[in-house]
Amino acid sequence: MLTIELEGRKIKVPEGLTVIEALWDTGHDVKRGIGCLSGLCGACTVAYLEAGAQRVKFGLGCQTVVAEGMNVIMLPYFPSRMARYDMESMTSPLQELADHYPELATCNDCKACNICPEWIDVAGFVKTSREGGYESTAEKVMGCHMCGLCASRCPKSIAPQYVGLYIQRSCARQRPIPPNLAKRLEQMAVLAEDSEFAQVAALNQAELEVYCRKILDS
Amino acid sequence: MYPADLLKSLELVHSTRERRMAESLLRLEEQQRNELLKTYHPDYKDAAFRNLRVGANKGDRVTHEFADLLESFSDLDHARINLQPEFTTDVLVLGGGGAGVTAALFAESLGARVLLATKLRLGNSNTIMALGGMQASVAEEDSPLRHFADTMIAGNFAGSASLVKALVEDGPHIVKWLLDIGVNFDRNVLGNLATKKAGGLSAPRILSIGDHTGLNIMKVLKDEMRKSSRIELLEFTPAVELTTDADGACNGAILYDLGRRRHLAIQAKAVILATGGAGRLHNQGFPTSNNFGATGDAVVLAYRAGAGIEGMDSFQYHPTGVMFPDHMVGVLVTEAIRSLGAHLVNGNGERFVNELETRDLVAAAIIREVEGGRGVRTPSGKIGVWLDIPVLEELLEKGMLKKRFPSLFKQFRRVKIDITKRPLLIYPTLHYQNGGILIDERGESTVSNLFVAGEAAGGIHGRNRAMGNSLLDIFVFGRRAGLASAERRFAVPGSLSLNHVTRYYDRLKSLRISSVAKSPTLFPEFIVDKL
Structure with missing residues (x-):
């Protein structure tokens, strides 16, 4: 058995459980924050401190195996502002980016957002977004599952995941229709x-x- | 990281790689195929099935897991529930995956008011987990007719020709729609959509977005859903029963608010069931690749309301589900890996099946190896065979795995297994419900005003679904159900009743069936087996 701190409660759990299994095992009837259970959907993000460590780490609850002395909570949601738009009615959505996400311009490249459980270089794509390198941004956010952890760290309240999605969609819409499909x-x-x-x-x-x-x- | 005894077995995989690369395995003859399926495929294990005693498909062979659900009562006190609707809408969509969201978008596009209710968060579904891609006949050498023939053959001709026709003919149009709303399918240097081959396909027909195709489509669909104020969303609110009018037509549903722990009745002019499949029922104890909510609710609800079902004795066991490490058991390794030429290797370091056979055959062959004692055992006692992924770097080019399978690479990087150097231990995982609720080409079930889309629907994939057809299916039939249901928006729905449930229960009672199972299941019971 391991002793861990789970949702602020010191408790013993068997070895080898993921954070989600440890929650279930200790009577937490968790439904919110459970998704694919395969590490693909980003529903089950957790924040944890390993024994003796100083820095809080972030990960997915279904893929993070608990260890002795771990202090962990679920962080399945973080409030971030999301613009509302009808992309099909826009002629050049990329030019409207600043209207929908004005806070993007306030980024001072502090890189606090680089905590992605998918190892996406968030600060990198926020920078290319600011500088107009949209195709490169679109490429980098392909693996983003919109968990929003990055937004939770931003002192300027930028939501990189939504900015990335906006750019990804805009770029895709700009491409000409593929000749084989036409x-x-x-x-x-x-x-x-x-x-x-x-x-x-x-x-x-x-x-x-x-x-x-x-x-x-x- | 692999423990010592698995590393020892891995040495054999590494040392036989060169020899295996020179081999080419013959495809199976028809008789061999039949023999293999009959002996080893879980669908042919008679003890795992029984015949239904009640309902529209009385006498049909279904799995014990489904029979238990269909021959049981609900937690809902149907005689006492308040049937005064709390919401009234034109179209009620149940399910927030690809099929549900597509249905909602198309119903809205015709001016219908839509309420979408889903058990988990919007988008949490098997759609997000679709890795490999989507079929659509866009390649020069391909055609909708070829797509038709491949799909019928893969399904062993058990699929409905008219539904398959709808599937393949809508395919290219669906691709166009997805591109229009901002989905970025991979392209080649000429700007053409890149198409890949897969098991059982006669032409390259798989469109993909790296190895996270479904995720990138679902992200866009969710974003698109928010543009209209005519679509309302209820998350963490699963459906627990449908409602019917005096004539037995569907006119709403009873939902359960998980947070408030109370039921609410919804009245609608048409209902679209899009709550997906049933992997979390773990047929015959198989692991599953499915998400947390895949508990077969749609079939239970529709069947009680009188809808006909089809093929509920046919499931897809995806050949390559992870067997190590323990916490990843059941997780899918995309078929694209096998399509490109990765080897399946048993405990003796031998290949044992042509990896490009259809999924049912490859799964049966893996089970044959394991039952024949040629499997590889993990420390916790699970048995599988090796999927030699690193061979692809030698067959194709160095560095291709990280580039083309970033999602898979990252999944295993977390557990310190480098897929460019180490094979993965795999075993078939319960992946897809081939059958489901009978529909027509508009997506309507045999119950009037009840539409079904996605994995919950039956009649399309026959007895084996080809790779990439489910991702296409959810958009084709989601769209069709959305459009057809929106046309019902001028009807006047009668008052809500649960008379169909009372009738169904009366039949159960008259047969002396007093099951302890409760259905719909909603959430799987988790027994952590490491204790």
């Missing part, structure tokens, strides 16, 4: 395959099997 949609618009499908509907099970195998051989 071509397929064109082909489909002339309905050549619809008559094929009308035939399919009339087939019985055995004929359908033959038909499908024939398509693949063609």
Whole structure:
């Protein structure tokens, strides 16, 4: 058994449990802050202090295994301002970024936001966002699961996760339609395959099997 | 980090790598395929199934886990609940994953007022966990017809041709819609959508966003949901029963507010069930790749309301679920790894199946190895086989794993396993409910005004779902259900009743069924097995 401090309470738990399992094991009926249980969705962020350590660390509750002397709480949510917008009605959303997230300009690059459980260089993408390096930002936030831990550290109340998502969406919308998709949609618009499908509907099970195998051989 | 005895087995994997790279394994003949499935696939283990004694599908073969839920009573005191609606809306969407949000967006686009209720936080769903990608026939050498044939064959022709037709024909249009709202699918140097091959596909058809495809789509969908004031959201409020009118048509639901611990009735002109699958029922004791909320609620609710179901004896066991370390058991390793040529290696250092066979066959082959004593045992007694991921760096290029599988790389970096150097121990994990509630091409069930979308719906994937078809399915049928349900917004819903529940219970009682199980399950019972 290990002795840990869980949600401010000193308690013994078996070895090998994750923070979430330790909570369940000790009678915390936790539903909020539980998601995929695979370390992918960012619902279960925790803040913890390891035995003897000085610096608080952050992680995911479903992937952080408790250790002797650990002091840990769940931090599944942090209030951050999120702009409201209808992106489809904007012609060039990137030019409107400063209107929606004016606080971005106040960043003084203190790097306090670099606590990402996915090891994203948050300060780095906030900087490129400020400087107009939008494609680079979009690239960097691909692994962001919007847990909001970074926002909890920002003395200027910037919410990097929402800024990143805004830029990611804007960049994607700016790209021209992929030629292969455009071509397929064109082909489909002339309905050549619809008559094929009308035939399919009339087939019985055995004929359908033959038909499908024939398509693949063609 | 691996313990000493696993490291020893790993040495064998490393030392046989060169030899294995020179091998090419033949694809199985039809007879071998049938034999393998019949002997080792969990769907064919007769003792794990029984025939339903009540309801629209009385006599059908379903898993014990589902039969227990369908032949049981609810916690809800249906005779005493206050059925005065607290909210009235046009479209009630149950479920906050990809299918639910898509349905809500499309219903709203036609002017319907939407209320979306979800058990967990909006977006917490299996959609977010979809790693590998989404099928859509956009490649030059591909076509919707090919997509149709592949899907029918993968499902062993048990899928409905009309639903599969809807799936494949909407595919390219769905891609266009997703691009329009700001989803960034990977592209090649020419600006074309990059397409990848996968098990059982006759053309490259998998679109992806690195190895976190679902996450990046869900982020955008959630963001898009907030633009309209016509969509209202209730989080941490699962549905526990549907309501019906005097004619048996669906007209709302009873929700349970987890925070306030009280029930509330919602009246709607149409209801869309999009609460996903049932991995957390842990069929036959299998681990699962599914999220916390995947407890099969949709099928329970719809079945009590009289809806027909289909294929509830067919589940997908994804071949590559993690077996070590203990706290990651069941977590998925994307099929893209196998599609690119990673080897499956047993305890003797041998490959034992062509890794590009369909998921059901590969899973059955892994179970065969383990049952035949050729597995590898972890310190806690779990048994699996190796997935040789590092071989990809030699087959393709150095550094490709970190670049193309950043999510997987990070997941294992946390536990100090470097996937560029170390294979992973894997075993099939319960991944997907192939069957579900019967729907038509508009997404409507056999109960009027009750629509179903996503994993909860049945009839699309037959007896085995091909990789990437579920991510497409949720958008195709989410959209169709959203559009069709919005058209019901001018109807006048009758007063709410739970008469269907009373009738269903009467039948259970007349059969002397007095189950102790309560359904819907809502949340899995967690028994931490390390104690």
